[in-house]
Amino acid sequence: MRAIVSDLQRAVFQAADERLVAVANIIRIDNKKRRKRTFLCLTVTTDQPIAVRLYFVRNEKEDYYKKKRQFTLRDVKTVDGISPRKLTPEFELVVEDRLFRLCASTTEEKDAFIKQLYKFANKYLPVQKPDFVNVPIPVETPHTTVTAEQVDDDTDEGLIDYQPISVKEEADFRRLLARANLTIGEADKFATVLASQLQLLDGANIQSIMDSEAAVNDLIALVEDALKEADFLDKELDNFDELLYHVRDSVELIEEKDSLGCVERKNTRFLKDFLLELMATVDIVSEDHIRALQNANLSDPVSISRCCAAARALQAYSAAKVNSSMHLMVAYKERTEQLNQLTDRFIEKLMAHMSALFSNLNDLIEVSDWHEIAIRKQSERFHALRPFSDLMGWLKLVKPGAYQTLIQRYVQNTKLIYKKEFERFFEIVNGELNKIVNFERRGTLRGSETLKSTAERFLSAESKIDSKEVIRLIEVVLGEVGPVVESEQKFCTRFFHMAGDLLAVLETQSTSSGDSGIVGKNVEKQITDQVRAILSPLFEPLHDHFDKFIKSCCRLQPPFVFVMFVFLSKKALSLQDASSYFSVMVFGRLVVLVKRQMDTYLDNKSYQLAEVKISKRVRIGILESVYQFAELARTAEAAFAGTERRADLNRWYAQLITSLKDGIEYAATSPFSKSPAAVVRFENYHYFYSVLSELKIDCLDVQRKEAKKAYQDNIEIYVKELMGRPLEKIHVSFARAIYYYEIRHFFESVENAIRQGVKPEEIAFHQQFSRLELKKVISLYPEKEVKKGLEQLYKKIEKHLMDDSSLLQVVWRNMQDEFLKQLKHYNEVMGQCYPNSRIDFEVSVQDVLSYFSQFAMQH
Secondary structure (H helix, E strand, O other): OOOHHHHHHHHHOOOOOOEEEEEEEOOOOOOOOOOOOOOEEEEEEEOOOOEEEEEEEEEEOOEEEEEEEEEEEEHHEEEEOOOOOOOOOOOEEEOEEEEEEEOOOHHHHHHHHHHHHHHHHHHOOOOOOOEEOOOOOOOOHHHHHHHHHHHHHHHHOOOOOOOOOOHHHHHHHHHHHHHHOOOOOOOOHHHHHHHHHHHHHHHHHHHHHOHHHHHHHHHHHHHHHHHHHHHHHHHHHHHHHHHHHHHHHHHHHHHHHHHHHHHHHHHHHHHHHHHHHHHHHHHHHHHHHHHHHOOOOOOOOHHHHHHHHHHHHHHHHHHOOOOOHEEEEHHHHHHHHHHHHHHHHHOOOOOHHHHHHOOOOHOOOOOOOOOOOOOOOOOHHHHHHHHHHHHHHHHHHOOOHHHHHHHHHHHHHHHHHHHHHHHHHHHHHHHHHHHHHHHHHHHHHHHHHHOHHHHHHHHHHHHOOOHHHHHHHHHHHHHHHHHHHHHHHHHHHHHHHHHHHHHHHHHHHHHHHOOOHHHHHHHHHHHHHHHHHHHHHHHHHHHHHHHHHHHHHHHHHHHHHHHHHHHHHHHHOOOOOOOHHHHHHHHHHHHHHHHHHHHHHHHHHHHHHHHOOOOOOOOOOOOHHHHHHHHHHHHEEEEEEOOOOHHHHHHHHHHHHHHHHHHHHHOOOOOOOOOOHHHHHHHHHHHHHHHHHHHOOOOHHHHHHHHHHHHHHHHHHHHHHOOOOOOOOOOOOOHHHHHHHHHHHHHHHHHHHHHOOOOOHHHHHHHHOOHHHHHHHOOOOHHHHHHHHHHHHHHHHHHHHHOOOOOOHHHHHHHHHHHHHHHHHHHHHHHHOOOOOOOOOOOOOHHHHHHHHHHHHHH
């Protein structure tokens, strides 16, 4: 315990100039171990005036103690020892009408603490002493108590603990034993020796005293005189103590009164500060402010300015941080109630005036005569509403419900204004669009009379409207709509104070948390959402008008959607402000709308390319869908050249080409077609290949190569279908068909025999392959018949192909090559199987080349 007392004195009380006089280790009554040890400490100050205090001290962690509660000795009302007959460590303290049930670690510790508490209460509390109940301590007078306390202190100071002898004392003791010729084990003999020596000394002392009897008598007389003087001084001291006892009580009363005076002065200062704070709070709203709100004339700018100042004063009054006890004061309650009623009446008047003002907003619009295509400005309306901006901000803080109601009324009335204005504006825009269309149509009708072919008519139909004029019109529309939307957004943001409170929240949160980036984004998003909630209903009609306008442009000239999409995509690069309602919600939706129109147009075009209609047997030639794709690709490439949105077009090319191929295949296999399927394919694929080669579209390089291969393959198929085997179809009469079969069958039989193992030089010895049979077959193809057959073949090809087709000579050249190839092949067979027979066709290779060239030049 002494170690604990030392630690507590050093760690807790030494710095406060207090001396620890008693400690009780407090434990739980149920003997359960506390998580943190608690001590009840009794201390006395070392400086004047002396003060005695009680502390509850908790051991928070090793070598660290903390004061939890503090009381003065005068605050203690009752000390209850529970039972004077039963030894128990429990006791109770009543401090300031509060009961503490405590339990010391031991009974002795409790008794020692209560004893010191009793002693200091009698010593330093002349009045208002605590009541000691069930405590085995006698009730003593203050004087006796002080004396007993002094004796106790002296007794305590005289107590010493056992200490072992030192080395020097041990050496002296051994010398004494050596003089007596004794050892450590002979302690009894040593004690006997010492006792005999002591008797001798006592006898000598008695003899000496008897010899000095006179001196002793004198000494006794002096002692008696000294005792008398001491008794006299003791009586004098008692008299002085009686006098000082009353004086001490008076001094203690004076000290107590001085202490109470300090408390009174402190309370007076607190009360003064409180009253000054109350008066300052009440005076925030002056009588001039109250009169300004009571007699508010919201049609007078001066009165509006006064009302704004009064509203700010009311807001300052409401936001003032006052002591919680001030809310219990009747004067403050009455003042607050008066201002609340005044606020409610003014808000009703403000809402009625603003509602009427919103209803008459249509009369506050500027009329612009300088430009025919123009939206009337709203600056006059904004100017009329701007003086009420501060009142709207105040209303947002004071009464959010009324603030939202005014926003709804503003939106309802302003929406009607913009609806009428947009209807008038877009009616003029549509009129301008019709003027452009009518002007272009007159020029087209004059030039369309000279157009003859289907392709020319189609190209004319797709090039009527001047895109520059329409783009100029779109720029005018955006140039008029953009400033109107932006000005409305700025006005609503400032007039309805959408950013003020949120920016204050941003500043507070960023200061406290330090993470200003995320908080800033959240606040910016909230501001944007509030602005959109107001502006979206106002400009909802605008989206319908844009939709109709874009669809009108697309109906007049569908491919024009490419130009519009590219133009708007480029313009979108300069409109990157995410907080701008026009950039995101108006222009952004317009771009999406045009993109959807482009997708719809291309999807319909894809369907048209695949759906080829042939109602009767005709020579098909190049399909109209191929011309359409060519013009579509040229228009799209001209529009998307050098733009960043080319990927949107490239994705559609694959679908369009697939549909185009389906259309070509459908036309080639149609039962209404007079042209062979191969002719339909290679004519259309050749034109398709020419278009892709002309445009040089990088993403369609694979499709270009496929188109080239397709038309080449189909030319080869057509040539083989038309010619068949050599000399098989150069005649057309039925009478000659038998002979064609004969020559074909003859050479096929020869080749089959060779494949079956007959040597070529042995073929002539077979009866069915004799030289006589060969001559009979060769005689069926005289020069005249071959030439006539080739001429008819050329005419047939010319009939299958388009008029003036560039592919005629290509096909004829392929025919020539195929014919010569087969002719040379038969000559080789005859050279192998019938050597030195001098049997040949009447026509030579040079004759065939001459015939092909002659027919090509004649036609």
